[in-house]
Amino acid sequence: MAKLGKRARAARDVVKGKDNVSVTEAVSLIKENAKAKFDETVEVAVCLGVDPRHADQMVRGKVSLPNGTGKDVRVAVFARGDKAEEAKAAGADIIGAEDLMETIQGGTIEFERCIATPDMMPVVGRLGKILGPRNLMPNPKVGTVTMDVKEAVEAAKGGEVQFKVEKAGVIHAGIGKASFDAGKLEENLKAFVDAVQKAKPAGAKGAYLKKIALSSTMGPGVTVAVDSATGSA
Known part of the structure; x- marks a missing residue:
């Protein structure tokens, strides 16, 4: 097991013994320990009382964080003709059809969000085994298979976060940057x-929200009291 450096040990000491703290204290601890030479991402992990192997326990969705994510999201759009032009005008980074499919099949994936018009899904469908495991497959349930390309691109660029529960029943997402004002991080977490x-x-049966943890890219995690994050305290 690798030895922790001095900075990592100090960070661990700061959060040691602090479990199920309030959202305010958790954000304060995370910001205090985010001392990397880059602006660390603040990440949340939510442990749910579900078994996603069962279709009726799958959890997925999207949310527009009130203060954005602080991340420049690269967006790819599968579209042709006027819709391709609409995507370009809205700020999409990559636009294509069969040519984009071939690029992805070749192993080049230079985007964090993928949007498609409905007529492009027969093409996009061939990429299921590549995009699916990366949570990049366009899906009408989260608004990434749509004719309103402009709205979808602008939402992705404006701080919309998509989430999907993993096999272990956990959802991970970035909710901002360590440089954000503490109040903005709290608002994003609660949203x-x-x-x-x-x-x-x-x-879903029994307790749904079982555990919430907050961390930064390089910092230790802090568990957050569920009632504090849900406003039911």
């Missing part, structure tokens, strides 16, 4: 947790 709550599937 994200609220969206996850609203996405509760019909098949």
Whole structure:
């Protein structure tokens, strides 16, 4: 096991013994420990009481964070003709059809969000095994298969976060940067947790939100009291 450096040990000491703290304290601890030479991403992990192997317990959705993510999201759009022009005008980074499919099949994926018009899905469908595991497959349920390309591109660029539960029942997402004002990070966290709550599937039994943890890219994690994040305290 690799030895922790001096900075990492100091960061661990700051959060040691602090479990299930309030959102305000958690954000303060994360910001205090984000001391890398770059602007660290603040990430949330939500452990849910679901088994996504069952279709009626799958959790997925999207949320527009009130203060954005602080990240420049590269957007790819599968579209032709007027819709391709609409995507370009809206600020899409990559636009194409079969040519884009071939680029992706060749192993080049230079985007974090993928949008498609409905007529392009027979082409995009061939990329399921590549885009699916990366949570990049366009899906009408989260608004990435749409004729309103302009709105979808602008939403992606404006701080919209998509989420999908992983096999272990956990959802991960970036909710901002360590340089954000603490109040803005708190608002983003609560907005994200609220969206996850609203996405509760019909098949979920018992406790749904089991655990919430906050961390920065290089810093230790802090568990957040669920009632503080949901406003039910």
